[in-house]
Amino acid sequence: MPEKSETPETPETSETSEKEQPRRRQARGERRIAQLLEAAAAVFTTTGYTAASTNAIAREAGVSPGTLYQFFPNKEAIAIELADRLMHELREMYGEALAPVDPTTPLEEAVGAAVDRFIAFNCEHPVFFTLMHGPDVPGRMAEEHDALHATLLSRIEGLLSSFLPAADPTDLARTAHMCLGLYKAGLELVLAHEGAERDAYVQELKNALIRYLDPLVGEGLGHPDAPRTTA
Incomplete structure (x- = not known):
């Protein structure tokens, strides 16, 4: 019985194979990086940034x-890459969560929706709080965090101007600082607990924000013709 001959490899097939190999290597590299970043997130969250080590990651x-050193030269590089990715995700999220709303929107609804989005992000990525609010944040990350903080305040x-259109800009900025400060304080308590x-x-965090803002907005919130007070 004659042997079955192999189909000869054409130049086109060979060229395609050569192109696919770098792509496969790149895909494997990206998966490895994702694996290392996930591991780093777990280690940083458990031990903190200072106590973490590349060996532990x-x-x-x-x-x-x-294998780790093939992708990252040190622990700081891992933390910076992880923080960059999380900050990019956060920026995309808060663009929607803090968008101006219809002034007839109830305060409870506006505050609740924004808080829920931010809490969900931080509960899904607890390492973000560890890296951004720890005492030992690497220099570049601290700079990125300051820029993120300024954008968040803006x-x-x-969002607040939707409810306080006549507020003085200085007062509005102060109110925004207070809201962000209250949120950060409440977030630490939220992340320290689980379940119910x-x-x-x-809910306590939402209540604190609502009770702080309600007197500034006025009792007639939700009615466009109701009188308002400035911040």
């Missing part, structure tokens, strides 16, 4: 330290 990822002012107790702290 490699162990959490199930790879050798040598977005909060925009976490839900209770989320």
Whole structure:
């Protein structure tokens, strides 16, 4: 019985194969990076940034330290890459969460929707709080955080202006600072608890923000013709 001959590889097939190999290598590299970042998030959240080590991250990822060093030169580079990705995701999220609303929107609804979005992000990525609010944030991350903080304040002012159109800009900025400060203080308590107790702290955070803002907005919130007070 004659042997079955193999189909000869055409130049086009060979060229396609050569192009696919770098793509496959790149895909494997991206998966490895994602694996290392996920492991780093777990280690940073558990031990904090200072106590974490590249050996611990490699162990959490199930790879050798040598494999880790193929992608990141040190712990700081891992933290910066992780923080950059999370800040990009956060910026996309708060663009929607803090968008100006119809002034007839009830205060409870506006505050609740914004808080829920931010709490969901931080509960899904607890490492973000660890990296951004720890005492040992690397320099570049601190600069990025300051820029993020300024943008957040601007977005909060925009949301508040929906309810306080006549507010003095200085007063509006102060109110935005207070809202962000209250949120950060409440977030730390939220992240320290789980389950029903976490839900209770989320509600307490919403209540604190609503009770702070309600006298500034006025009792007639939700009615466009109602009188308003400035912040």
